[in-house]
Amino acid sequence: MSRRVVDTASEGETAALARELALTLQPGAVVLLRGELGAGKTAFVRGLAEGLGISDEAVSSPTFTLVQHYRGRLLLVHADLYRITAADADDLGLDELGQDGVLAIEWAEKLGRRPAGAIDVALEDLGDDRRRVTIVVPDASRLAPGGYSDR
Numbered sequence: 794m795s796r797r798v799v800d801t802a803s804e805g806e807t808a809a810l811a812r813e814l815a816l817t818l819q820p821g822a823v824v825l826l827r828g829e830l831g832a833g834k835t836a837f838v839r840g841l842a843e844g845l846g847i848s849d850e851a852v853s854s855p856t857f858t859l860v861q862h863y864r865g866r867l868l869l870v871h872a873d874l875y876r877i878t879a880a881d882a883d884d885l886g887l888d889e890l891g892q893d894g895v896l897a898i899e900w901a902e903k904l905g906r907r908p909a910g911a912i913d914v915a916l917e918d919l920g921d922d923r924r925r926v927t928i929v930v931p932d933a934s935r936l937a938p939g940g941y942s943d944r
Contacts, residue, residue, distance in 0.1 A: 808840030815844020868894025
């Protein structure tokens with residue numbers, strides 16, 4: 794298991810951290826994002842998108858559509874569970890959606906069960922544009938060789 798805690802001073806730094814992680818992701822990777830409203834979850838997903846070769850401008854919070862798909866080096870499936878219940882989240886079939894790419898789930902605490910091997914990303918608002926980002930990679934099997942570390 795790898796655990797990395799980084800304080801960022803801007804949305805750009807938060808996105809850069811996500812880009813770095815994205816470069817190591819392999820098909821089937823699941824990234825679970827947790828944090829209060831405005832903590833930077835969507836900014837982190839924009840960074841993942843960039844790291845997967847997708848324009849960050851294409852990424853928006855899918856709050857009203859629940860799930861969006863973006864094509865890059867790998868497919869990025871972006872889900873936002875903010876407006877639904879845990880029971881509804883289980884009915885979305887997210888397990889199948891992300892098999893051929895990367896699945897990023899905002900408000901992951903609404904999931905009834907944690908996907909095996911999922912990467913946890915917790916974002917904490919420290920005020921102004923500062924964030925504390927904690928990334929836990931429990932299983933390196935969904936990462937490229939040499940993957941992500943707790944540098």
